[in-house]
Amino acid sequence: MERKRRMRGYIVVCLLFALLMSTGCTSAQQDFSSEERPYPDENMTVIGVSQLGSESMWRSANTASIQQVFTKENGYFLMYNNARQKQENQIKAIRSFISQQVDYIIFSPIVESGWDTVLKEAKEAKIPVIIMDRNVDSDPSLYTAWVGSDFTEEGRNAGRWLEEELKGKNFSHSQVNIVILQGTPGSTAMLGRTEGFQTVADRHENWNILACENADFTTAKGKEVMSKYLKKYSDIDVIVSQNDDMTIGVLQAISEAGYTTGTGGDMTLISFDGTKSALEKVKSGLINVDIECNPLLGPYLEEIVRKLENGEPVDKINYVEEKIFTQKNVLSVLDNRIY
């Protein structure tokens, strides 16, 4: 690692400025004044991070948690790239990190497939890759570790909550009409949440999934798809929205159509992520349940890097802690919620 660091100084200076000039959305996280050197000290650990975008409140909290741990004070030089929802930008950024010989590459893959080649390039360059949040369908030998959520369990949690909710509403026999708004096609979060919920739904022949369409994890698309559902179906009982940003769009569409959601509403509303603004709506009763998806992966990632730096073994798969929020327990977390 020392040899690499010695060599890296010159390479980084040239490539860093080339990269900053070329994409405009990559930043060397260290804002250095004129008297500081524009590249990492030999004793700094250089981390190249490719973030998939900034599409949601969840994503912003995830990015912040990374920038708060990989700091100069903690001995890191962070090179951060925002791929703006494009896989090709992530692959470009990873290749740039490889050519700059960073010490570690961390990225959240926007979709699961299409990573084999660039992961093989990183492996050949002997740069450990840590995957966060979503995952890849590449062979696990091509990356060192993954840290994130059990998305399938999140989907099952949503289904199990609905089972209990319907028992209480005496729905056990009459038909339950459900619409689903999915996140980015091919993303681990979308695939897992869909599969997990379906596993539970398959246990109930009276659960009728009317529609399951992509709303891309954004508020605008969520409103557009929910408006379409409302025009097409007059008897929706349950809405499953695979993230809070889409849920905000869902609420806008439903309100404009003159309906209500949540406890005592016309429709039951299930959301995912557990962001503060959505938990406020759980507290007020607009959202029935919010399945948490923990974005604060920074500390978990920094612990993995620290272990690798010390030559310690790390687990390949690392799940983060998550909860389920309803009006019964949301007050216990709302005041301290940082995202």
Ligand code: GZL
């Ligand atoms: C989940 C993450 C998803 C969130 C969305 O880990 O990948 O992407 O649920 C975000 O809010 O856009």
